[in-house]
Amino acid sequence: MLDEVDVHILDLLQTETRLSNLELSQRVSLSAPATHARVKRLEQDGYIDSYTAILNQEKLGYDLLCTIFMSTSIHQTQQINELERHLSAMPEVMECYCMTGAFDYMLKTIHRDRKELEAFIRELNQLGVAQLQTSIVLREVKASTVLPLRK
Amino acid sequence: MLDEVDVHILDLLQTETRLSNLELSQRVSLSAPATHARVKRLEQDGYIDSYTAILNQEKLGYDLLCTIFMSTSIHQTQQINELERHLSAMPEVMECYCMTGAFDYMLKTIHRDRKELEAFIRELNQLGVAQLQTSIVLREVKASTVLPLRK
């Protein structure tokens, strides 16, 4: 379904997203229209979820990045769905995963300061949460969104 | 340093990155050149770290998303730096944070299958790692890169 050129295009789009279609076409040794058609196809076939600008958290005043492990006391499907909808709608929740291990969920959350974090945790506790374990990121060693396509 | 329009632009760039400069300018009620100049300024001042395409992990054959908590047996600055350089260079490591809590680091890693995960963990163990605790993501409830600018 994907040939070598497609993978090359995806990899360039991951890292050098701002390349013009013309430059992109030169990198993959294809004409501009052919490259353009491929990108459109990759978008339509769902290989590209979205394009996004990654903002600088520090410059914008976000000092606390947290991981929160969480167990819930509810187990009915409908209530679970409700809980997950709530979590998804909270803007401080950047990521939320259902996990193996001792806890049901892991969240990655972001907050401006300690005060906001406390308010958030209080909010969480009102959603049928049985257990919370919060850790704080002291330093970012690596933060990437790039898949290892050409390893 | 940032006025209301700047924040509006940043927020639009986060979510509707593919907007043309013309459309963007209409959304924020400014002329195209003025909007363009602001975006350039925001980029140069470091408010925007990067632009990126988010690829679909599933479609590209990545079945295992993991969080790995890790402690190290080394404590000399130089060796720590070396370790972190190694971790950063591993393409499977998408994120790496220095954390509070029982472990020194948390990693978010991605792998095609169980076999690749095993090879990766073996590789990790050769880097001066004292303890590893790996959990696997069963389901993605939310995965976003959007900062809550306008909460």
Add this chain to the structure above:
DNA sequence: TGCTGAAAACGAATATTCTTCGGGAGGAAA
């Protein structure tokens, strides 16, 4: 070996967009 049809690529042309100007409006300080 050569024919055929489908898929994909190419080059040229058009439409759209970006980007750079000069000039002017608005506000602060003297």
Add this chain to the structure above:
DNA sequence: TTTCCTCCCGAAGAATATTCGTTTTCAGCA
């Protein structure tokens, strides 16, 4: 009021995306 500075606008030129018709490529098959 005058001056200075910042920021905006509209118009124009440059660059880019996008469409179109034609040509090439190549697998399947006689």
